[in-house]
Amino acid sequence: MADASQMYALDVEGEIRAQAQVFRDTWEAREPQAVAAFFHDFEQTLCDLTVHFPRAYVSLIRTTHLLERFHKEIRRKQRDIGMLQSAAGGDVLWYMVAMRETAKQRASCRGKG
Numbered sequence: 001m002a003d004a005s006q007m008y009a010l011d012v013e014g015e016i017r018a019q020a021q022v023f024r025d026t027w028e029a030r031e032p033q034a035v036a037a038f039f040h041d042f043e044q045t046l047c048d049l050t051v052h053f054p055r056a057y058v059s060l061i062r063t064t065h066l067l068e069r070f071h072k073e074i075r076r077k078q079r080d081i082g083m084l085q086s087a088a089g090g091d092v093l094w095y096m097v098a099m100r101e102t103a104k105q106r107a108s109c110r111g112k113g
Contacts, residue, residue: 013049070101
């Protein structure tokens with residue numbers, strides 16, 4: 001998580017891409033599925049770089065990003081729960097949060113249509 005999040009602390013697309021390649025080179029052999037999942041739709045995570053806005057709004061924009069919001073929710077849940085008893089417990093946590101966030105997104109899309 002720390003290695004992945006470091007690239008989003010940058011604000012220059014070329015630097016983010018370079019850091020992403022370092023991340024891929026470091027982790028792909030050890031965690032190929034996680035790296036593949038991370039890079040699925042990676043380009044969409046860079047969309048906020050194309051919009052010019054005051055630097056003071058960066059944290060606000062990034063915290064409304066869906067993927068970052070999802071990870072923030074996972075960290076909050078893990079902090080609330082404390083130590084998970086097994087790897088399966090972690091899988092269940094991810095699944096439950098993913099299902100809830102997906103349902104919230106679907107509901108918000110229906111409301112806009």
